[in-house]
Amino acid sequence: MGKSIIDKIWEKHVVHREEGKPDLMYIDLHLVHEVTSPQAFSGLRMKNRKVRRPDKTFATVDHNIPTDNRKVINDPVALNQMTTLEKNCLEFGIPLAGLDSPEQGIVHVIGPELGLTQPGMTIVCGDSHTSTHGAFGSIAFGIGTSEVEHVMATQTLWQSKPKTLKLEINGELKKGVTAKDVILYIIAKNGIGFGTGHIIEYCGDAIAKMSMEERMTICNMSIEGGARAGLVSPDGTTFAYLQGRKYAPKGAEFAQAVENWKELVSDPDAAYDKTIQIDAADIAPMVSWGTNPSMTSKVNEQLPKLEECKNELEQKSLSRALDYMGLQEGQKIEDIQIQHVFIGSCTNSRLEDLKQAAEIIRGKKVHPQVRALVVPGSQQVKKQAEAEGLDLIFKQAGFEWRESGCSMCLSMNNDIVPSGEHCASTSNRNFEGRQGSGARTHLVSPLMAAAAALYGHFVDVGALLSAETVQ
Numbered sequence: 001m002g003k004s005i006i007d008k009i010w011e012k013h014v015v016h017r018e019e020g021k022p023d024l025m026y027i028d029l030h031l032v033h034e035v036t037s038p039q040a041f042s043g044l045r046m047k048n049r050k051v052r053r054p055d056k057t058f059a060t061v062d063h064n065i066p067t068d069n070r071k072v073i074n075d076p077v078a079l080n081q082m083t084t085l086e087k088n089c090l091e092f093g094i095p096l097a098g099l100d101s102p103e104q105g106i107v108h109v110i111g112p113e114l115g116l117t118q119p120g121m122t123i124v125c126g127d128s129h130t131s132t133h134g135a136f137g138s139i140a141f142g143i144g145t146s147e148v149e150h151v152m153a154t155q156t157l158w159q160s161k162p163k164t165l166k167l168e169i170n171g172e173l174k175k176g177v178t179a180k181d182v183i184l185y186i187i188a189k190n191g192i193g194f195g196t197g198h199i200i201e202y203c204g205d206a207i208a209k210m211s212m213e214e215r216m217t218i219c220n221m222s223i224e225g226g227a228r229a230g231l232v233s234p235d236g237t238t239f240a241y242l243q244g245r246k247y248a249p250k251g252a253e254f255a256q257a258v259e260n261w262k263e264l265v266s267d268p269d270a271a272y273d274k275t276i277q278i279d280a281a282d283i284a285p286m287v288s289w290g291t292n293p294s295m296t297s298k299v300n301e302q303l304p305k306l307e308e309c310k311n312e313l314e315q316k317s318l319s320r321a322l323d324y325m326g327l328q329e330g331q332k333i334e335d336i337q338i339q340h341v342f343i344g345s346c347t348n349s350r351l352e353d354l355k356q357a358a359e360i361i362r363g364k365k366v367h368p369q370v371r372a373l374v375v376p377g378s379q380q381v382k383k384q385a386e387a388e389g390l391d392l393i394f395k396q397a398g399f400e401w402r403e404s405g406c407s408m409c410l411s412m413n414n415d416i417v418p419s420g421e422h423c424a425s426t427s428n429r430n431f432e433g434r435q436g437s438g439a440r441t442h443l444v445s446p447l448m449a450a451a452a453a454l455y456g457h458f459v460d461v462g463a464l465l466s467a468e469t470v471q
């Protein structure tokens with residue numbers, strides 16, 4: 001029986017294995033941010049321990065920094081966490097992309113961008129969306145604060161090997177359908193628990209055709225389907241993306257690395273614990289209307305009705321979600337009115353995402369009832385976007401153009417959606433209160449968010465783009 005890429009990477013990283021215990025795994029890259037690291041550093045200090053491999057550790061600030069005026073930080077908690085991270089990195093010798101660094105950004109945007117994230121690695125971070133890095137053919141997952149301390153002290157982690165899930169997507173995506181719609185569709189169809197206990201390998205010709213940015217969007221939300229991690233086998237697209245990046249191997253070393261990375265593919269007869277097949281042609285532009293990412297429908301559909309629920313539990317959860325969201329059963333998705341638009345987060349804040357949104361926005365104006373924000377994922381994304389004039393397109397349309405950070409993805413900073421208001425958001429979580437107490441989040445692609453900003457409600461972006469091509 002052959003091996004999957006997941007088995008291959010896992011086996012290579014087992015340092016110690018004992019019957020009935022989790023494996024002790026070697027960790028190649030440890031990413032750190034301000035929210036989940038303070039206790040870990042305190043733990044080290046108390047036990048008088050060092051960080052074992054500061055050269056395999058990299059830190060940045062992203063969650064609670066302001067994205068409007070970075071010079072003034074009013075929130076004492078944010079200020080404290082940032083200065084604490086700075087002090088800790090200095091004391092323990094860890095490289096830090098701090099607030100004034102041109103490399104600062106959301107941890108899951110800068111890892112790939114700097115070439116820190118590479119195929120075949122084990123990557124961890126005290127953050128659930130570490131799964132993003134799996135797009136490069138690495139096993140990447142979020143860990144808790146006590147595990148952060150363990151990795152800092154030993155560069156290893158105790159982990160039971162998850163099961164494997166092959167998720168194959170073949171066929172052509174329709175116009176207006178993006179990677180975000182693909183992952184929202186997968187979660188809507190299979191539920192928020194379909195990946196529980198598994199690492200997903202995304203494959204098939206629809207994935208092979210995708211850019212690294214698109215693959216990152218898909219892997220990012222693996223966790224929203226319950227999975228431990230998600231990955232894509234590295235290929236020519238991966239190698240081309242990595243070439244020339246700051247921390248990627250250079251020259252002959254790069255060529256040698258590519259030779260090694262090419263071996264990171266699943267054997268044709270590899271066994272998986274579970275398999276799911278998706279036809280790309282079935283996917284449409286998606287909009288979440290509820291309070292978990294599986295409560296999502298195609299833009300041209302209507303919200304479900306209570307009488308259609310399979311059982312009482314489902315009915316209760318639908319009723320509660322509709323109530324929180326202030327929506328009616330059976331209502332048309334296109335009729336949902338939007339007051340806020342957020343283009344950003346580790347799911348969709350890379351240059352390609354901003355370009356897509358800008359194409360829709362160009363020469364148009366944000367609807368008067370809408371407040372719209374673009375928050376680039378990193379300082380590098382911001383700089384590249386500005387070099388291409390994207391900032392002007394957004395600003396002229398009436399968008400706010402911000403500094404990089406997690407921003408409105410979660411209510412840990414100044415960017416909050418007021419209670420009862422609706423936000424079309426390119427982020428990954430729509431739980432109650434995620435964007436602010438009482439805030440109503442709709443998860444969408446950058447294309448859909450851009451269209452919602454212009455119209456004040458959701459529209460079929462596929463039809464919109466087709467109409468624009470015809471003109």
Ligand SMILES: CC(C)[C@H](C(=O)O)[C@@H](O)C(=O)O
Nearest residue numbers: 035036063126127128129410
């Ligand atoms: C703050 C952090 C621990 C959290 C996570 O782990 O995902 C955050 O990034 C999120 O998206 O909710």
Ligand code: SF4
Nearest residue numbers: 129345346406409410
């Ligand atoms: S952008 Fe959102 S999902 Fe991503 S790390 Fe930040 S808070 Fe978490």
